[in-house]
Amino acid sequence: MRSPSCEKKACLKKGPWSHEEDELLKSYISKYGIWNWCHMPKFAGLSRSGKSCRLRWMNYLKPNVKRGNFSQEEEEIIIQSHSLLGNKWAAIASKLPGRSDNEIKNYWHTHLKKRTTHNLACQTNDKNEINGSVTSEISEVQEIEDDNVNGHFGLLFVQNSEDTSSSSSSTSSPIDSGFDFNGDYYNLGSPGTVEDIQSFWQQLFPLENSELEISHQDISSDPVFQYLKF
DNA sequence: AAAGGCCCCAACCGCAATTCC
DNA sequence: TGGAATTGCGGTTGGGGCCTT
Structure with a gap:
């Protein structure tokens, strides 16, 4: 069985995570979501394997992760x-x-x-x-x-916008990805058109981080956006 | 106080399963 | 449809802290 190609680099850091690394990963995911563990570390400025990042996120950084003694x-x-x-x-x-x-x-x-x-x-x-x-x-x-453990409960960051002027689309289709109440990022389908993507980010950011503003230019220059083929 | 042993847990590794192209 | 890429899982390891002598 092969190793994933993205993890062949010998220079990847191992061992305990530093606070700075945690912050880099957290802020990156809160901003862009989880789109590809393999390629994310590079864009997030981390010299870690995708597996390492995923593990760190799942075990410690993900919202709602409980720490401490078991009841x-x-x-x-x-x-x-x-x-x-x-x-x-x-x-x-x-x-x-x-x-x-x-x-x-x-x-x-x-x-x-x-x-x-x-x-x-x-x-x-x-x-x-x-x-x-x-x-x-x-x-x-x-x-x-x-029954209530495995399912998705709803959208944390995303909700239907009442602002119909923000998009050229006449119908405000619901966003099909985001974080559920377990802190799991989900993506139910492909993002679709450029407008869909831009609309997605515009709906995502204001709720996730109120001081964060993003323009179309910001989006199109983003590495994630470019990775998605645009 | 120092040394050795033990315990705990974060993180790694290898493999299987799944998805993508 | 098959191979490559990616994700997820479970076993294992290594190091730091605590305890005992």
């Missing part, structure tokens, strides 16, 4: 989910909004694994003592309600 409820969800799903950390993480798969994986190995193996050992001992059947955790687990 009892979260621990129980992890334990129950793990008994159901095994090491499907991404699936388990989807049941815990704000927690990354990496964080859950680490927490499992450092805290919960010992506890559950200890419990299992205790259960086995009990079983031997009473010579009865042990009701495993698995049989007691119920499917966790996750």
